[in-house]
Amino acid sequence: MNFNNTAHETDSQQRSLGGNHDSQPSVNVTRRRFLAGTSAAGLAATASVTTMGGVVSADPNEHLLEIQGTGKRAGYSFAVDGNLEKTSGGGANINSNDTISENGASGEVGRVADAYTFDGDLLAFKLDGEANVLLDGEAAHVGRRPDYFLEIQGTGERASYSFAVEDNLEKSTGPVANINAADEIENQRGRGEVGAAADAYTFDGSLHAFDIRGVMRVLLNGAPARVGQRPDHVITFRGTGEPAHYDFTVDGNLTKTTAYGANINANDTISGNRARGEVGTGADSYTYTGGIPRFDLDGSADVLIDSVGTLRSQ
Incomplete structure (x- = not known):
């Protein structure tokens, strides 16, 4: 094949x-514990919101996002669909670990807090570690985003x-x-x-x-x-119950990965741009750039490129 x-x-x-x-x-993400709301789109317009000892006003389309540290380092990144600015209101700090680019931001907190103001909706939020995340003074429910x-x-x-x-x-x-x-x-x-x-x-x-x-x-x-x-593609071999051996070569970079539930074991080897291994009931995955000029499969396995396009060879 x-x-x-x-x-x-x-x-x-x-x-x-x-x-x-x-x-x-x-x-x-090695640890994700979400402590803390409400979507920005679902908030009712109010004259002001009191939070972290400060007051955020007036415009119902402007929101305050606070990431409060709990003592241990936690990293975060998020995206919004409106104007985004860093703020030091209510005791938050501004430091070199916090960056804003386009319609998103990233940073980290420990014992103190970071805070931002923005227009529109909170589109995504990734938290690596433990933090209390508030949106306009209410729990932001980032684990549901x-x-x-x-x-x-x-x-x-x-x-x-x-x-x-x-x-x-x-x-x-x-x-x-x-x-x-x-x-x-x-x-x-x-x-x-x-x-x-x-x-x-x-x-x-x-x-x-x-x-x-x-x-x-x-x-x-x-x-x-x-x-x-980043690599161009992921190739995945999923076993069907009986041992199947594969051997393939790419014309770019090749790396083993645990993508799509794959494992890494002694049966899988990479030499330059060539990989060899076997699967039974589990899965093997590799990331690579370029194409696959040579591919051999001995046995029965499902072979997927980027999680789709299943090919079966027996």
Whole structure:
């Protein structure tokens, strides 16, 4: 069984890729405990909101987001769909660990707090550690929100993309994105195309891979996603009960991964751009760039590229 797929990359243009397989994130959260609301869109207009000893006023479209530390370091990132600013109101601090870019922010807290004001809705919030998160003085329920807001902005000329994520992938309109027939979601993989407009998605967990053909800007919670530094694709072997041996070569970089429930064991080996291993009842996964010029499978297994397009060989 042969796969033919070629690709190349230009960092100055994020990435320009060619190939026959489409692709999907990678951030590991070691501990997530959500202590703390209400959606920004569902808040009633009030004259003022008292919080952290301060008063936030007046405009019902402006909101205050507070991330209060509980003593141990906790990292966070989030995205909103309106104007975003850092604030020191109510005892919050501003330091070099806090950054704002586009429509998102990231930072960390320990014993003190960070605070931001913004317009519109809170689109996504990822918390790594333990913190108390308040939206206009009420619990923000960040554990019920998606981790990430992914925005794909066109630069004027048609460009296509595909990517694979860990979980709960959904289309979003965000601040300026649209939803059209060219955008598809299947088994935690998204794909589509942009021109002068933008596409957006929300998801949980990791961004496993991202494949671009053309030029575009890609943002993750408001910050550049650096998709040119991510692998193009994930290949997964799922055992069907009996041992199956595989051997394949890629024409780019190749790395073992635990994406899609895969494990790493002594039966799996990588030598340069060649991987060999076996699966029985579990799964093996690899991330790679470029194409797969050679592929052999001895036995029965399901082979997926970017979580879809199952191929069976016996």
